[in-house]
Amino acid sequence: MIAIDWGSSSLRAFRLDARGEVIDARRSGEGALGAAGRFAAILAPMLDGWDEPLVAMAGMVGSRQGWREVAYVECPAGLDEIAAGMVGLSAPELVGRELWIVPGLSVRGDDGVHDVMRGEETQICGLLDRLGPGRHLACLAGTHCKHVWIEDGRIRRFATSMTGELFHVLSEHSLLGRLMEAGPHDDDAFAQGLDYAVGEGDLTRQLFAVRTHGLFGVLAPQALRSFLSGLLIGHELRQLPERALVHLVAAPALMQPYRVALERRGGRVREHDETVGARGLYALARARGLLRN
Amino acid sequence: MIAIDWGSSSLRAFRLDARGEVIDARRSGEGALGAAGRFAAILAPMLDGWDEPLVAMAGMVGSRQGWREVAYVECPAGLDEIAAGMVGLSAPELVGRELWIVPGLSVRGDDGVHDVMRGEETQICGLLDRLGPGRHLACLAGTHCKHVWIEDGRIRRFATSMTGELFHVLSEHSLLGRLMEAGPHDDDAFAQGLDYAVGEGDLTRQLFAVRTHGLFGVLAPQALRSFLSGLLIGHELRQLPERALVHLVAAPALMQPYRVALERRGGRVREHDETVGARGLYALARARGLLRN
Numbered sequence: 215m216i217a218i219d220w221g222s223s224s225l226r227a228f229r230l231d232a233r234g235e236v237i238d239a240r241r242s243g244e245g246a247l248g249a250a251g252r253f254a255a256i257l258a259p260m261l262d263g264w265d266e267p268l269v270a271m272a273g274m275v276g277s278r279q280g281w282r283e284v285a286y287v288e289c290p291a292g293l294d295e296i297a298a299g300m301v302g303l304s305a306p307e308l309v310g311r312e313l314w315i316v317p318g319l320s321v322r323g324d325d326g327v328h329d330v331m332r333g334e335e336t337q338i339c340g341l342l343d344r345l346g347p348g349r350h351l352a353c354l355a356g357t358h359c360k361h362v363w364i365e366d367g368r369i370r371r372f373a374t375s376m377t378g379e380l381f382h383v384l385s386e387h388s389l390l391g392r393l394m395e396a397g398p399h400d401d402d403a404f405a406q407g408l409d410y411a412v413g414e415g416d417l418t419r420q421l422f423a424v425r426t427h428g429l430f431g432v433l434a435p436q437a438l439r440s441f442l443s444g445l446l447i448g449h450e451l452r453q454l455p456e457r458a459l460v461h462l463v464a465a466p467a468l469m470q471p472y473r474v475a476l477e478r479r480g481g482r483v484r485e486h487d488e489t490v491g492a493r494g495l496y497a498l499a500r501a502r503g504l505l506r507n
Numbered sequence: 508m509i510a511i512d513w514g515s516s517s518l519r520a521f522r523l524d525a526r527g528e529v530i531d532a533r534r535s536g537e538g539a540l541g542a543a544g545r546f547a548a549i550l551a552p553m554l555d556g557w558d559e560p561l562v563a564m565a566g567m568v569g570s571r572q573g574w575r576e577v578a579y580v581e582c583p584a585g586l587d588e589i590a591a592g593m594v595g596l597s598a599p600e601l602v603g604r605e606l607w608i609v610p611g612l613s614v615r616g617d618d619g620v621h622d623v624m625r626g627e628e629t630q631i632c633g634l635l636d637r638l639g640p641g642r643h644l645a646c647l648a649g650t651h652c653k654h655v656w657i658e659d660g661r662i663r664r665f666a667t668s669m670t671g672e673l674f675h676v677l678s679e680h681s682l683l684g685r686l687m688e689a690g691p692h693d694d695d696a697f698a699q700g701l702d703y704a705v706g707e708g709d710l711t712r713q714l715f716a717v718r719t720h721g722l723f724g725v726l727a728p729q730a731l732r733s734f735l736s737g738l739l740i741g742h743e744l745r746q747l748p749e750r751a752l753v754h755l756v757a758a759p760a761l762m763q764p765y766r767v768a769l770e771r772r773g774g775r776v777r778e779h780d781e782t783v784g785a786r787g788l789y790a791l792a793r794a795r796g797l798l799r800n
Contacts, residue, residue, distance in 0.1 A: 325706065328719040358682075358715070375711040376681070383676045388669070389651075413618065417710045418668040418743045422651070426621040450711045 215268040215505065216261060217495035220275035221333055222247045227260045228489070234496035236489050238264070246274040246281070253281040254305035261311070268504055269308075270300075270495040272316040273333035286320035286330060292368035293339055297501035316498055321371050329374050333491070334360045337463050340494030341486060342367050345461070351454065355464035355472050357382070359450055375450040381443055390421065390442065393428035397436025399443075399471070406433070407444020408475055417449050447475045456480050463490055508561040508798065509554060510788035513568035514626055515540045520553050521782070527789035529782050531557070539567040539574070546574040547598035554604070561797055562601075563593075563788040565609040566626035579613035579623060585661035586632055590794035609791055614664050622667050626784070627653045630756050633787030634779060635660050638754070644747065648757035648765050650675075652743055668743040674736055683714065683735065686721030690729025692736075692764070699726070700737020701768055710742050740768045749773050756783055 217228040223245035229238040244256045253275070261269070276284035287299040299317035318332035334354050341352060347366050354360040357378035363370045385391045410420060424442050427433040433441055454460065457480040464472055465488055473483045499505050510521040516538035522531040537549045546568065554562065569577035580592040592610035611625030627647050634645060640659050647653040650671035656663045678684045703713060717735050720726040726734055747753070750773040757765055758781055766776045792798050 325703075327703070327716045328723045328725070329715065330719060330722065373712055374715040375709070376683075376714045377711050379681050380711060380714075383680045387676045387680045388672050390669075410618075410620070416668070416742050416745050418670050418673060418739060419666055419746055421669045421673075422622065422667040423620045426623060429623065430621045432621070446711060449709050452709050453712060 215266050215270060215496065215499055216264055217492040218257070218269060218271040218275070219273050219333060219336070219491050220246050220271055220280075221273040225256065225260065227264075228492040228495075229264050229266065230492060230496055234493055236492055246277070247279060249281075250279070254307040257305075258307045261308075267310055268312050268314075268499060270314045270316065270499050270504075272336040272491065272495060276301075276315040276318060277332055280315075282315055284315045284317045287317045287335075289319055289321040289372070290365075290368045290370045291319060291335075293342065293497055293501040296335060296339065297498045300498065300502055312504070314499070314502070314504070316495065319369060319372070323371070323373075329372060331360055331372060331374070334362075334372075335369065336494035336498065337486075337488070337491045338362055338364065338369055338494065339497050340490035340492070341461060341463070343497065344486075350461060351458050352461040352463065353451075353454070353472065353476070355462065355468040361454060373453065375453070377446045377450045381446050384421070384424075384442060385439060390424045390438075393425065393435055394438045395435035397434075397439070400437040400440035401474075403433050403437035403440040404444040404471060404474070405478065407441040407446075408448040408478055409444075411445050411448025411452065417445075420445060420449075443471065444475070447471065451475055451479060454479075454481075458482075459484065461486060463488065508559050508563060508789065508792055509557055510785040511550070511562060511564040511568070512566050512626060512629070512784050513539050513564050513573075514566040518549065518553065520557075521785040522557050522559065523785060523789055527786055529785050539570070540572060542574075543572070547600040550598075551600045554601075560603055561605050561607075561792060563607045563609065563792050563797075565629040565784065565788060569594075569608040569611060570625055573608075575608055577608045577610045580610045580628075582612055582614040582665070583658075583661045583663045584612060584628075586635065586790055586794040588661075589628060589632060590791045593791065593795055605797070607792070607795070607797070609788065612662060612665070616664070616666075622665060624653055624665060624667070627655075627665075628662065629787035629791065630779075630781070630784045631655055631657065631662055631787065632790050633783035633785070634754060634756070636790065637779075643754060644751050645754040645756065646744075646747070646765065646769070648755065648761040654747060666746065668746070670739045670743045674739050677714070677717075677735060678732060683717045683731075686718065686728055687731045688728035690727075690732070693730040693733035694767075696726050696730035696733040697737040697764060697767070698771065700734040700739075701741040701771055702737075704738050704741025704745065710738075713738060713742075736764065737768070740764065744768055744772060747772075747774075751775075752777065754779060756781065 219226045225242040227240045284301045319335045350364040352362040359375045362372040459482045463486045512519045518535040520533045521529045577594045612628045643657040645655040652668045655665040752775045756779045
């Protein structure tokens with residue numbers, strides 16, 4: 215089968231063998247935002263030469279601004295509930311393909327506030343057989359990080375932190391960016407940011423240290439981005455129990471900083487690369503009965 | 508004398524009588540950022556017809572990117588220490604004027620982190636005679652809000668929260684702005700934001716509620732900005748003691764929201780409009796011995 219991760223700003227396609235292992239991969243910058251009316255036309259050439267009829271898709275492709283809106287499935291939910299919410303579609307440009315979109319998840323917290331994900335649920339589905347029964351905690355790093363509580367193969371609840379987006383808008387559009395200069399990731403400055411976040415201070419106040427550390431020469435201009443990154447990730451992780459085992463799903467650039475941040479809190483980390491999303495689409499296709507073997 | 512508040516993005520001039528009362532005011536959009544090499548040329552026409560020779564200035568005009576860099580005075584500091592740090596200058600375009608720039612303040616917290624202000628110290632100086640001896644707490648609302656602890660006429664310490672700037676960058680440049688529509692200040696949504704901020708949640712996570720409240724129709728698109736405003740101001744104020752008397756200095760548009768936010772925490776509020784800055788420059792000029800009467 216073919217597994218598609220179609221997010222806001224990028225499209226990734228994975229060709230899987232009969233056991234669900236990735237045997238080929240392609241990538242495009244044609245994200246689901248801005249693809250209105252062109253979804254099939256964008257997808258067709260991405261699949262060229264891959265003969266598998268079954269194509270399962272996850273991510274913003276299933277949102278209101280996507281190809282077809284697929285209703286959120288409410289937590290708690292496991293493979294069966296998510297698979298039951300999958301929606302099939304067809305397109306003249308893709309004759310002979312069997313197209314499916316996976317639903318996102320919603321949850322309502324004890325405080326009545328909703329949360330949502332689209333795409334990350336598929337990564338969790340790819341982890342479930344590795345986790346087994348019992349309680350587990352996963353952290354999916356990214357623009358909008360997701361903390362996910364899993365119990366006996368089902369997603370109980372989750373929470374979104376806007377860490378990556380805050381880092382971007384503050385670096386690019388706020389006063390904090392003025393003193394920053396480009397540079398490699400700075401381990402010491404990142405750790406200083408993490409440690410500063412551990413205190414009781416509120417983020418609205420602590421952010422100003424990025425400026426004064428620059429003004430007073432506490433950090434070099436090239437180190438300020440790493441300090442900001444540590445401060446934001448430190449705040450995000452305040453909400454997780456210390457010393458827990460955390461299953462970390464991250465792109466290569468975020469894997470090491472998040473591992474450092476989690477371990478500095480006394481936690482243990484098990485790393486999973488982003489191909490767990492393709493594994494999840496395979497597991498969902500099987501649960502839905504779309505795979506013959 | 509003439510009192511000048513010359514910030515990053517605007518210039519305000521006040522003509523004061525012999526007792527320090529404002530008798531005329533002018534305003535320009537020529538902020539200190541971008542005025543390099545033109546400070547005297549911008550100021551000269553602003554003073555046309557105002558014959559008082561003494562001109563005292565505060566704000567970013569005294570920063571490294573300003574007209575003349577004036578070194579920060581370290582806290583604790585009162586009128587005398589700040590007045591002693593004032594720097595005189597002259598300019599051929601302003602013959603017959605006696606020009607002075609007030610220093611900003613710096614402070615180093617127990618955690619070793621620095622904080623700074625430029626311009627707000629002058630507002631505090633304008634409050635001091637109203638406050639009298641003892642301990643007092645002031646909140647100066649704005650792009651970068653300042654919480655100031657005053658004791659026996661001296662500024663002991665202060666802390667900056669980036670509330671206003673966070674509101675701006677998140678509304679204009681993040682995903683949260685996508686669902687927002689223009690509308691008047693919404694008291695209920697603002698209060699919901701305040702109440703949500705009271706909990707234990709971290710801001711990196713709570714921000715996402717701005718999006719889901721829009722997605723799930725909990726709030727109308729026109730109310731989302733007020734909810735975000737309440738959430739950010741609520742986080743800022745977490746750091747102040749509850750039930751305190753707070754001296755609030757704010758522009759008209761921020762006065763009512765901050766009053767509501769402080770009173771909702773059980774606090775009492777005394778309001779001061781932004782002309783306290785002009786009063787402060789008068790008090791500093793007197794402390795420096797620049798006024799004859």
